[in-house]
Amino acid sequence: MRRADCIPEKIFTIEQIVKKLSQLRLHNKKIVFTNGVFDILHQGHIYSLSQAAKEADFLIVGLNSDSSVKRLKGETRPINNQDSRALLLASLVMVDAVVIFEEDTPLEMIKSIMPDVLVKGGDYTIEQIAGAKEVIANGGKVVINPILENFSTTGIIEQLKNQASKEN
Numbered sequence: 001m002r003r004a005d006c007i008p009e010k011i012f013t014i015e016q017i018v019k020k021l022s023q024l025r026l027h028n029k030k031i032v033f034t035n036g037v038f039d040i041l042h043q044g045h046i047y048s049l050s051q052a053a054k055e056a057d058f059l060i061v062g063l064n065s066d067s068s069v070k071r072l073k074g075e076t077r078p079i080n081n082q083d084s085r086a087l088l089l090a091s092l093v094m095v096d097a098v099v100i101f102e103e104d105t106p107l108e109m110i111k112s113i114m115p116d117v118l119v120k121g122g123d124y125t126i127e128q129i130a131g132a133k134e135v136i137a138n139g140g141k142v143v144i145n146p147i148l149e150n151f152s153t154t155g156i157i158e159q160l161k162n163q164a165s166k167e168n
Contacts, residue, residue: 010090011098017060018112020097024058033115033131035062035106037069038085039078044147046092048121051145053094055117060097061089062106071104105130119143 012020021031034052038045038061053059063086069078078085082100089098101109110118110131118135124144126132132142 004091007087007090010096011086011100014099014101014109014112017097017099021058021113029057030055030117031058031060031113031115032056032117032119033060033062033106033110033113034119034121035064035101035109036121037064037073037078038089039069039073039080041085041088044121048145048147049089049092049094051121052119052143055119055143056096058096059094060099060113060115061095062109063089063098063100064104065100065102068102068104107131107134110134114138114140116140117143119145121145121147123147 024031032052032055034049036045036048049059049061063082064072066078066082069082080088086098086100089095099109103109107130111134115135117140118129118131120129120142122144126136126142126144129142129144135142
């Protein structure tokens with residue numbers, strides 16, 4: 001995509017994405033969903049999203065809202081607000097849609113979207129993944145992709161804190 005003005009059009013509300021998916025399903029497109037905070041975008045995120053995109057005709061990224069991130073990660077997070085994080089994700093070529101969710105897990109969004117494939121990165125078991133049971137019961141599948149070691153937002157923040165304390 002070379003037209004940067006189209007990037008914001010990849011950010012959807014849940015109602016908008018449900019409508020879009022009904023159109024895509026008429027054409028038998030494989031809908032894939034993954035989610036995360038994506039606070040400071042790094043190589044590990046790109047790897048994870050690229051792996052998810054390999055499963056998809058249409059990749060949806062569920063993005064934790066600012067209030068959700070604060071509940072999950074603490075008051076000092078997120079570093080970047082939800083609009084900034086959504087815009088960065090939407091600018092990635094492998095991402096077809098970004099949808100912000102307020103809850104701590106994307107379970108309700110997954111139930112609304114009911115993707116063909118649910119992708120999660122990390123060392124989860126299927127039982128630990130929000131929405132896995134529902135996707136499988138609907139005939140879909142769950143893919144757990146390995147994460148790249150030594151790439152994490154928390155690690156980046158710690159590294160910045162250490163550098164700042166050395167300078168003071």
